[in-house]
Amino acid sequence: MGHDERYWHNVRERVRARARKLGFDRVGFARTEPFDALRDILLARRARGYETPFEHHDVEDRIDARRSFVPDAQPRSFVSVAMAYPSRVPSRIRSIPGDRRGDIARSAWGEDYHDVLRARLDALRMVILEEQSDAHVVSVVDTGALIDRAVAQRAGVAWIGKNAMAITPDWGSWVYIGELITDIPFPPDVPLEEACGSCTLCIDACPTDALLGDRQLDGSRCISAATQVKGVVPDPMKRKIGARLYGCDTCQVVCPHNAGVHAVHHEEFVPDVHRVRPPLLSLFGMTNREAKAQFGAAAWRGAAVLMRNALIALGNARANECIDAIAHVLMHDTRPFMRETAAWALGRMDDARARAVLDDCAATEHDHVVREAIRRAQDRDRFP
């Protein structure tokens, strides 16, 4: 690849233009030197217990593009991309008493973005190979090890806000980001200035004080992570989850850089309002296949996690009219974490039937975690 900088500059601009035609809303280029400054930050996060269970475990994989590249080849450039997604549903659901619904976070609206981004990045990869057929080009969507936000930040695609999100100038943080790695020496773009200033709206709005003020997030306190973890959710976190079935958008909704931002030009991401605000009882008994078909990316942890969150939402709504359905879960579901959640939800109801079910199940429940949950639910004054 013995060309001068001017030559690669021209190739870069042709690739950028083609990327925009492929539907990427921002495109940036950066060098692939390891993100050495992140190593200590990531290790400190781990030591303090701030990691979420979904973060890639190997820190060196996360900061070094060579670990994601072709063996024996030398990566030289990132091509970082962003695609904007909608922030508002296309229509409202008429409010009907007793029609209990939950919320899916915007990042999981519409088609599964992994599929959309992967297909577009594959197309962009072919564009680059048309320019330079002997290049190596590797596609990385966010299931990869690298920290996409750090790449986007270095490539001038976004800056990192105090809510720990990648924020773009035109589309705020309502964007999916991904990248390609290549051994073409593209001239780098200039990183953006961060623009939080003295604003602290996201930190103030976070219901669990999970934002630490230095653009970092305590994943152990983040509601978004809690909605995706399998098994039993601690009672205080159940209360904070509210009606969220997947994810939490609070620290993005309040951000001034998202004010008025609403992208509808990618049809794949425009949601069906009934899918992103589904009736809570419709999640009971759903199979993984059905959940995937209905909820796309929001179903990645399986239907059971969504059903558990629906039970939590019913408990938080004190949905007395759903007591029979919740009681059925406590009495018959074979999964202890589901019965535990049902017991908690019944404990939130101010209703003699709920108390009667809890009393009955206290006598027959054999799992000690569920028995404890029933005891707490029976003793609501002591365990509010």
Ligand code: SF4
């Ligand atoms: S996603 Fe929700 S819980 Fe997590 S940091 Fe943002 S506001 Fe807080």
Ligand code: SF4
């Ligand atoms: S809400 Fe304010 S502090 Fe938080 S990311 Fe947005 S601009 Fe920055």
